[in-house]
């Protein structure tokens with residue numbers, strides 16, 4: 002039995018905005034094993050970033066707040082920790098890289114200083130030693146002339162190099178968990194390839210577990226062992242990567258996989274998921290996907306289905322896989338766009 | 339300039355199947371600096387590119403950020419003045435048109451922008467946004483205009499009661515539909531689509547792509563489709579042009595491009611895109627290009643790709659490879675095309 | 678960096694020359710001339726004419742300008758007939774108090790405004806933030822003279838803590854640095870007046886710039902590293918937030934002099950402000966030209982300093 006590194010239980014993170022209370026993360030539970038790569042996919046606004054910021058306890062408050070749930074990291078509930086205990090974990094045991102390499106580094110400090118800062122803080126080494134480690138980290142992530150680059154400011158580096166610096170910074174204290182929130186979305190494909198290869202290499206060398214957030218199913222197929230699909234603040238499907246791509250169960254996952262144009266396919270007409278994601282402030286009743294689902298049953302309009310286990314490690318939140326759902330009458334409807 | 343002065347393409351160079359013929363197009367942006375903001379250099383955004391867009395086809399243009407895709411699209415529509423070269427629309431030189439003729443020609447060529455948020459005026463309702471070109475070009479006003487707008491809305495999959503709504507009341511995909519409806523209003527022959535789906539979610543992308551395909555058949559449109567996503571380009575395009583640092587490096591039909599890329603850059607680009615299937619992806623060999631794209635202000639000599647190319651030889655540093663047909667209308671600009 | 682500073686200074690020269698021409702022209706365009714003020718009204722036309730001739734007032738304008746400029750460069754700022762003293766000496770006497778006043782006011786303003794601005798931004802819409810906001814708007818809208826009078830009434834007349842005016846206690850001559858404490862004591866109220874005025878706006882600038890900065894992605898990165906809130910705010914955020922504040926500071930330096938003008942007059946301080954004010958009233962052209970020129974130089978120096986500081990804190994500024 003593999004050891005659980007992170008276990009999130011029934012997490013609820015809400016935002017209090019002018020639109021009312023937005024349940025951005027609405028009761029999600031998942032776990033991550035040591036050394037494992039877990040991908041979280043889903044459309045814009047489904048709560049991927051909020052999930053990861055919740056784990057870091059970095060939800061901006063106001064307007065947001067974790068209202069319920071538990072986040073166990075190595076068996077201890079992060080939500081019960083004091084601020085200072087949490088700070089010892091951030092950047093040390095759990096670190097994070099963000100989507101925007103252009104703006105995620107402080108423009109007025111050199112990249113070397115920014116990496117060394119965390120090292121000095123968490124490893125208690127001298128400033129000089131920390132700088133040496135920073136340069137080593139830059140070498141590790143494949144930045145040419147690392148001594149020179151360490152003395153440069155972020156604006157002197159390209160987007161790809163800045164993302165490498167972010168990775169160097171995140172890995173400088175040998176974290177047990179790396180949260181990567183869309184680490185390559187803002188980068189060009191050839192640079193994305195460089196970063197993905199780098200992350201794979203470092204993962205294999207250090208055994209760091211990765212929570213990879215992305216909306217690119219190609220990146221998922223390339224990196225992940227297990228996948229969670231989110232829709233409107235809830236997990237709708239969870240499966241080992243091969244099952245997800247070859248035996249998708251949730252109508253949303255199925256629709257998503259069929260709707261992406263693929264380079265290795267011909268010009269067949271793309272499948273379409275009708276409609277668009279409703280605003281989380283006015284969630285439909287019943288299953289959140291029902292306005293867009295081609296297989297709606299009456300029960301789908303009434304009650305939210307539970308996550309049900311179909312196979313080992315493969316769960317899905319959909320009435321179609323329950324007896325109750327099978328018994329319910331299909332709803333014929335005009336799908337509105 | 340009188341009508342007669344409009345330059346026509348010489349008979350022998352005219353391709354009757356082409357809607358647009360681009361000849362040696364260049365666009366340099368001056369870089370200013372120093373004490374008195376003198377021009378101290380140029381960004382060679384596009385540097386001597388030539389290609390044809392055939393009637394009724396979709397020509398895809400791919401390449402990484404800053405390689406000159408948008409600039410190419412805008413120069414063709416004469417939304418910016420090119421530094422050198424010519425663009426012929428149905429044999430007529432677009433750059434030599436006077437104001438009046440240019441306006442007439444603009445009806446035939448429309449643009450759809452990348453950003454569905456920024457490209458629609460937030461203070462105009464959808465009816466006015468779509469109807470504006472109709473009024474400007476004196477085609478319809480009042481009730482007649484409204485009727486056309488309603489038809490257009492339905493064509494792009496929206497409803498006619500959306501007319502009185504404002505852009506912020508729509509989702510990204512719907513806004514992009516509005517942008518498409520606006521472009522369609524004048525019944526153009528050519529639409530330049532600059533990253534029309536890049537800002538959209540995956541599930542919305544396919545809606546817009548399908549819509550664009552339907553409209554093309556229905557209205558017999560020609561598309562210049564600009565994107566950085568090769569999967570999207572491969573799906574929608576008949577032919578694809580690959581750009582690198584202001585140069586067109588490869589141009590062929592989309593199947594051959596994917597099956598047998600001849601330029602080393604295309605090869606690397608294709609291998610860099612992960613395929614959404616773990617069984618296939620785990621077996622693929624990824625060619626990782628070293629380093630970054632060089633600056634277009636100071637591009638490498640010879641072949642612009644030589645600094646990152648694993649096949650590069652001495653000649654690549656010295657001589658700029660021409661874009662030549664290596665058979666079956668497969669054009670490639672490389673001294674050592676792959677086979 | 679050095680090259681950048683030298684270049685910026687060289688760039689300032691043509692601007693200064695232009696300013697000197699404008700000042701010269703403006704003074705020339707003023708109604709009346711110095712003689713009409715200082716002569717006995719019963720003097721004969723001939724005598725007046727010869728006096729004008731002697732003072733060079735009949736020469737062509739450009740000759741007068743170059744004579745003035747030449748004198749200026751050799752350190753001779755002219756002779757004030759009104760005070761019967763060289764203008765240079767007058768300015769030398771007066772510039773000290775004004776400088777001290779401005780510097781004192783600026784320091785007080787910054788020392789309070791920046792921490793308050795930072796606090797307000799990190800605790801946006803809290804009770805204290807709202808209080809400071811009200812205070813800032815009051816500070817911005819209250820005129821200097823009113824503020825000065827309120828302070829005099831409260832601290833000088835009612836509480837009698839500080840003197841209501843003058844640079845030193847009567848009988849004590851101002852002699853730097855011997856009577857410095859006597860002078861500073863007299864400067865408390867005037868500099869508080871000026872400081873309160875500037876504090877309000879610096880506070881608002883710091884607050885809004887800070888609010889902008891703490892929303893940036895790199896602040897999230899800093900927190901994700903596990904840094905304490907103090908380090909995040911005072912190291913990562915403040916340094917960025919100060920960049921726009923520095924610009925405002927540089928641009929408000931010359932404004933401090935005009936603020937000083939009113940303050941000095943109310944507190945009857947013998948500074949540059951009163952000097953130039955009196956010069957206007959009495960059409961003392963040499964003083965007027967010299968003080969205006971000082972003013973222009975100060976404006977340019979302020980800008981220059983702002984640019985240099987800006988370049989020092991923001992590595993994105995290129996020096997070449």
Ligand SMILES: Nc1ncnc2c1ncn2[C@@H]1O[C@H](COP(=O)(O)OP(=O)(O)OP(=O)(O)O)[C@@H](O)[C@H]1O
Nearest residue numbers: 016018025044045046047048049050051052064281
């Ligand atoms: N600071 C905030 N203030 C108010 N609402 C917020 C804030 N951050 C997130 N939300 C809400 O939380 C929901 C989930 O946001 P989140 O950023 O997690 O989405 P995401 O899945 O990461 O999307 P994307 O792919 O666009 O990054 C959104 O609907 C958004 O409205």
Ligand SMILES: Nc1ncnc2c1ncn2[C@@H]1O[C@H](COP(=O)(O)OP(=O)(O)OP(=O)(O)O)[C@@H](O)[C@H]1O
Nearest residue numbers: 367381383402403404405406407408409410566634
């Ligand atoms: N108005 C302008 N002034 C100066 N340089 C410009 C201007 N517009 C574009 N450029 C430069 O020209 C080059 C090509 O730009 P262009 O916008 O055509 O690229 P692109 O291929 O569309 O990139 P992207 O995928 O990022 O949209 C870039 O280096 C860009 O910086």
Ligand code: SF4
Nearest residue numbers: 641644647654672673
């Ligand atoms: S010309 Fe040379 S450098 Fe350029 S792509 Fe071909 S082989 Fe590579």
Ligand SMILES: [Mg+2]
Nearest residue numbers: 049050051182
């Ligand atoms: Mg996100």
Ligand SMILES: [Mg+2]
Nearest residue numbers: 407408409532
């Ligand atoms: Mg572009």
